[in-house]
Structures are given as structure tokens and as C-alpha cells.
Amino acid sequence: MYNNTEKFWDDIFEKEKLKDLSAPFGIEKLDSCIDWLCANTGSIIDYGCGNASMLLRCAYLNVKKGLGIDISCQAVRTAVDYISKKDLLGFSVIQGSLEALKSIKDASFEGAILSNIIDNILPDDALCVLKNIYRILTHGGRVFVKLNDFMDKEKLKESIDFFEKEISDNFFLEKSGLYFHNLSDEKFERWIMEYFKVVEKGRIEFKTFDCFNRFYLLQKL
Numbered sequence: 001m002y003n004n005t006e007k008f009w010d011d012i013f014e015k016e017k018l019k020d021l022s023a024p025f026g027i028e029k030l031d032s033c034i035d036w037l038c039a040n041t042g043s044i045i046d047y048g049c050g051n052a053s054m055l056l057r058c059a060y061l062n063v064k065k066g067l068g069i070d071i072s073c074q075a076v077r078t079a080v081d082y083i084s085k086k087d088l089l090g091f092s093v094i095q096g097s098l099e100a101l102k103s104i105k106d107a108s109f110e111g112a113i114l115s116n117i118i119d120n121i122l123p124d125d126a127l128c129v130l131k132n133i134y135r136i137l138t139h140g141g142r143v144f145v146k147l148n149d150f151m152d153k154e155k156l157k158e159s160i161d162f163f164e165k166e167i168s169d170n171f172f173l174e175k176s177g178l179y180f181h182n183l184s185d186e187k188f189e190r191w192i193m194e195y196f197k198v199v200e201k202g203r204i205e206f207k208t209f210d211c212f213n214r215f216y217l218l219q220k221l
């Protein structure tokens with residue numbers, strides 16, 4: 001199901017180096033979300049971590065244990081190189097998908113990052129990720145979720161050239177081979193309501209990419 005996704009991200013991460021993560025990203029809202037996640041949080045799991053830039057940033061904010069999981073070998077290689085170069089004891093990043101997440105022990109992490117993954121995988125898998133993150137977190141555990149901006153009808157029309165087909169309602173296969181779920185706030189909040197309370201939600205502006213992402217700061221019920 002994810003062969004094209006894996007290839008797409010391998011190609012991207014093969015060319016991308018990680019900058020030094022000891023300094024904040026310089027994107028105010030993103031940095032404050034990460035600060036919130038790391039406050040009194042000793043351990044963090046990041047599913048769909050990419051090169052793990054966010055997870056590894058947490059190593060500089062007093063987080064002692066970190067685990068990243070990503071389907072792309074190239075992304076994992078970049079992260080693992082950074083970990084060994086900077087000697088980030090307690091941090092690891094592994095290649096894998098849902099099966100890797102399912103194998104993590106119950107209540108073994110205090111925090112989680114789900115950044116641009118929930119709306120880029122099959123909806124059933126997204127639900128499975130959310131359920132597993134709930135299972136893996138300790139009581140009161142914190143989650144930082146980042147989602148693509150929701151596209152209204154007008155925006156969807158403008159972006160029609162990106163899409164190969166609509167697989168199901170608001171769930172698209174892009175020409176790039178990636179999946180895109182145009183997930184509304186209402187649907188996402190319905191998905192999480194029995195597992196997490198929303199502490200804060202809003203939007204983060206990425207000026208370099210001229211775009212916004214939505215964010216949710218969640219706490220395990």
C-alpha cells in the first residue's frame with residue numbers, strides 16, 4: 001500500500017541533510033508546540049518521523065528517551081547518522097510501518113509526535129495509529145499533531161492537477177504517489193475524542209513554503 005510513498009520519501013531524504021538541532025527552528029508556533037510537548041516529558045515516540053528533526057530537537061529540551069519510526073530507509077539513515085554524530089544517548093530511529101508501532105509496549109512513552117502523517121496514510125491506518133499512540137502513552141501523556149491545512153471546495157478545485165483520483169470521500173491519491181486525506185477538524189476531533197482532550201489547536205505558518213499547517217496539542221484521557 002505504501003511502496004510509492006516509501007520511494008517518494010527515499011528520494012527526498014536522500015538529498016536532505018539535517019541542520020544542527022540544538023537551536024530552535026525559528027518558527028515561533030512550531031517551537032512553542034515542541035516546548036509544550038517536552039515540558040516534564042522524559043520520553044517521546046514519533047511515528048512517521050521522517051529524518052526525525054522534531055524528535056531529535058527534543059533531545060536538547062531535556063527529553064531523555066526518543067524513538068522514531070519511519071517507512072523511508074533514507075530518512076532513517078539521516079536520523080541515525082545525526083544521533084551517532086551528536087552522541088544522543090537514549091535516542092533511536094527505526095525503519096518500519098504500523099507493525100513496528102504495534103510492537104511497542106503499553107504505557108512506555110510520555111509524549112508523541114504525529115507530524116504530517118495522520119492525513120497522509122489510509123484513514124483506517126490513521127485510526128490504528130491514534131489507537132496505538134493512546135495505548136503506548138502513559139496517563140496524561142502529551143501529543144503534538146500536525147496536519148495539512150483543510151482545503152475548501154475552491155482550494156480543492158485549484159489543486160485538481162495534483163490528484164490522480166479520489167479514492168473515497170475527501171481521500172485522494174496524488175500524482176506523486178502519496179495519499180492525501182483532506183481531513184476536516186470535525187472528523188479529526190471525532191476520531192480522537194474518546195482517547196485525548198484538546199489542550200490547544202491552531203495554525204502554524206511556514207513562510208518559506210508559503211503555507212499553513214494545523215496543529216493540535218492533545219493530552220491522553
Ligand SMILES: C[S@@+](CC[C@H](N)C(=O)[O-])C[C@H]1O[C@@H](n2cnc3c(N)ncnc32)[C@H](O)[C@@H]1O
Nearest residue numbers: 002005009048049050070071072096097115116
Ligand atoms: C510529510 S513527511 C513528515 C516527516 C516528519 N514527521 C516531519 O514532520 O518533518 C511524512 C513521513 O511519513 C512517512 N510515512 C508515510 N507513510 C508511512 C507509514 N505507513 N508508516 C511509517 N511512516 C510513513 C514518510 O516516509 C515521511 O517520512
